Each structure stands twice: as C-alpha cells, then as structure tokens.
Amino acid sequence: MKYLAALVIALAAVPATARPQLAITFDDLPAHGPLPAGTTRLAVAQAVIDALKAARVGEVYGFVNGFLTERAPDLPVLELWRAAGLPVGNHGWSHLRLDDVGAAAATVDLDRNEPLVATLAGKTQWHWFRFPFLAEGNDPAMRLAFRHELATRGYRIAGVTMSFGDYLWNPAYARCVAKGDTAAIARLETSYLADAAETATAARTDARSAYGRDTPYVLLMHIGAFDARMLPRLLAQYRRDGFAFTTLAKAESDPVYAADVDPSLPPAASLRERLQAMGKAPAPRTDYAVELATVCT
Template sequence: MTLRALLAACLVAAPITAQASDIRMAITVDDLPAHSALPNGETRVGIAKTFLAALKDAKAAPVYGFINGVQTEREPDSTDVLKIWRDAGHPLGNHGWAHLNLARIDVATFEAELTRNEPLLQGLAAGSDWRWFRFPFLSEGDTPEKRAAVRELLKARGYHIASVTMSFGDYAWNEPYARCVAGGDQKAIADLETRYLKAAELSLAHSRALSATLHGQDIPYVLLMHLGAFDARMAPRLLAFYQSLGVTFVSLEAAQAHPFYAADLAAAPAAAAPVTLENAMAARGLPAPPLSLDLAALDQVCR
C-alpha cells in the first residue's frame, strides 16, 4: 500500500475532524553548531544565517536547536552559530556533548555527556528553558534498565525529552550535496532538491495517517531536522511547502503540551517505550507500515 493509499484508508477508518489549516508542527533542529559536510565556499555561520532567515520569513515559532558542544572544539569557527541562533530569538537544548549513542555507552558516560554540555547552555541560553534533551540517534539505550535509569537522571535534573513524531531523514542529503557542489553537478543538485521535498511530503502523509488512526485527528507534530548546508538551502521551499498545506508552526512547548507527549514532557521513567506514533500503534496492536525512504541511494549521488 502506498502512503497516499494508507492515508486515504486511515481517513475512512478514523476521519480527521480538523481541517488542513489545523495542522500544527514544532520544528526542532539537531546538531548545532556544525552538522555534516561543509560544501566548498560555505561557512557554518552562513548556513545558520540562511536557515534562520527562512524561519523568520515563515514567521515560525521559536525553534529549539539541540547542541553538541564538542563541535565548538572540532570547528571553533562554528561557535558563533550558537550566539547567532540565540540572537535570532530561538532557544537551545541539550543533545549530548559528543552525540554518543546511548546503546553503546553506560549510564555514567551518558551523565557526563549531559552535564558537560550544561555550562555552554547556561552561558548562552539565559532567560530560556534549556533543559530539553534530544537523544542522539533517537536512541534510548539497549536495555529497559538503562532506559529507565537515564530517564530517572533526566527527570532528576529537570529535563523534558524532546520527542519526534515526524522525520524524513533530512541529514542524508547534506553529504551528497557537498559532493555535488565540489563537482559542479547542478543537474544532480536539482534532483536532490526534488527528492528532498518528496521525502518531506511522504513523511507528513505517514505521520498524519498514524495520527488519524490513533486519535481521529492531527496531533501537533514535532519535526526533526538538522543544521546542514542542504537543509539551509532547502529551508525556504520546505517551509513554504508545509504552509501551502495549512501547517502552522508552533513551539516545542506548545506541541508537547498535547497528552500524547506526556511521558516525554515529564521524562517519566515508567514510560513503556519511546514516545513515537509507531510505538503507540504497536501498543494498540495495530500495524504501522514503515515510512519507506530510499536514503541509501543518496550515498551514490555525485560519486
């Protein structure tokens, strides 16, 4: 079944009561201040300014940028991105110091990663709530015990967990784009642009279909993006695409005030599974067709 057919079937089974203009979406951006390959002729600051300009033009609500402090050491020139982000009125959150996968580290290492980011956040994010955490790789660990312990730790330190209910693998376009820029392949870049927007369309349909089945309407969605060069290039068109469908951009706090996100908002250790639409479907014994995006094919572009 195609995603369009899936959406249609779900609408028959559980009609969405809200109109298209009622779709609410919180944009969140991972891997500040530096993500993926840097194309020839571009800078991290330039990428950030382009992305932020698109948010301003779209009149987006404040957008959380989740930081990996290690990048300020790996690419010192990228540090200004964090100040620029804050000066534009957007908040920052914690993404772990070095973006380590919780499935591959122990709880003590996780705590060190969490707290090592905090002085940077305290210095930059004064006057905002920076105690939001986004799991690197969206991994909550490899055992129930580790997952519970980490959630206890986050709760004790006053964190909310930033959920994800919409993602189209945007990160996968940034390295191919840098290769195409290096090779001057404008035709390939145009093809990447088409694929990127199509993936966003499929992801939106997928999330809406699952929400329709679970709730009979759209919940507020939390979109995961990254601060990459191709993301910045595409941001004006991506945001305009969403708005053409009636999407309203809301804050992360507003989106996660919906009951669906209660376990993450509270960093509740007792949560049965990571808070995703797919897991909610599984908990009800309902099949959730995967979002089929051929990201692996991007690895061959401009080789």
C-alpha cells in the same frame, strides 16, 4: 496501569484542530554534515535563521553538542542563533548513543554540556533534552536510570514524531557542488521535498490510526548546507499542505507527550509500538538512502 488509563482519558478529551500543528527543531548545532566548497558554517546558520524569520515560524529550538565548539569557527554559530532570539537545548556534549555507553556515562556527558547550554540560553528555558540518534535505550533498566537523571535535573525530553532523514541529503549535495552537477542538485531538491511531503502524510496517517486524530507533530531537522538551501521551499510546502507552526512546548503539552514532559513517568510506547500492538502497520515510505549514497560519487 493508572498512567495508561489517564492517558487514554486525556487523549479522548483533546478536541481535533482544523490544521495540524508542527513544531520545528534542529539538531547538532553548531555544525552538521560536510560543507560544500564556497560556504561556511556561519552562512549556513544565517540562511536557516533567515528562512525561519521570513516564514514567521516563531520559536525553534536548536539542540547543542558542545564538542563541536572545540572547532574554533563553529562557536559563533551558536552566538548567531541566540542573537536571533532562537532558544537552545541539550543534545549531550559528545552525541553519545545511550545503548553504547550506559546511563552513567550518558549522564556525565549531559552534565558536561550544561554550562555551555545554560550560558547561551540566559533566562530562556534550556531544560529540554534531545536523545542523540533518538535512541532512548533498549535495556529497560538503563532507560529508566537515565530518565531518572533527566527528571532529577528538571529536563523534559524533546520527542520527535516527524523526521524524513534530511541529513542524508547534505553529503550528496556537497559532492554534487564539488562536481558542478547542477542537474543532480535539481534532482536532490525534488527528492528532498518529495520525502518531506510523504513523511508528513505518513505521520498524519499513523497518528490518526493510533490516536484517532492529528497530534501536534515535532519535526527533527539538522543544520546542514542542503537544509539551509531548501528550508524556504520546505516551509512553504508545509504551509501549502495545511500545517500551522507551533512551539515545542505547546506541541508537547498534548497528552501523547506526557512521558516526555515528565521523565519520572515510565516511558510510553512509541507510535510504531502502539500501532504494532493494535495489529496495524505504519504507513509506507520511500527509502532514499541507497540512492543518495551514490549520487555524484
């Protein structure tokens, strides 16, 4: 109760900013989704890096799954990412779902990934953990047990407050490239940007409804081929829509992320749970999953 009271006081003390702040993060480094014919993992990574640099986004964390480096061509992606000055965090060695394996096995997987992440990171801050599937555990005891392990190791949780399912477009894009269907690819481009814009509006609406203000948002993306293709246009769209880019650490210095920054605290209610407790429904969003699963099949 003391923690909740302190959070309410802290939220009330945060002034509104003129522009909503957005921290961009990428999951599943070094590889995500199918590769369209004629491209490589390195080319995808380089395109992502080039877009981030051209837009002057600044610090962008990439969360690493170590098992992907067992595929020989993929390790250079991580080296390329770090050579560009971009930081890395821990996404677990095997991308395990906590609910499926339990706290003990998830901790072993976390620890297995540490040597790779620490070596890549050098002197940069790598003690950020992103839950695979964003699944923080449905069983309260298991969730608390794993949070304890994170806290003991000095981790902060890289929470997500904006995600438009960008990963859904990558398989559809690969199929359309294989078919040479340029009209379908154009439709994918339109729907990708539309979903990103609708999700951003929904995130802002929900935050204002739950907290009375814009909070800093943390965007989840994936290092896929279609993401690489669309990233310059996506970043330009966010800027046109009024967003200013920030870092993960600055975003999570906001009181709404207090339980992420310090996993020794009890987990906070999610935004959806907070809205439900207030008797409010989350802002509606279009579901593109069924459509994308059938494009170019």
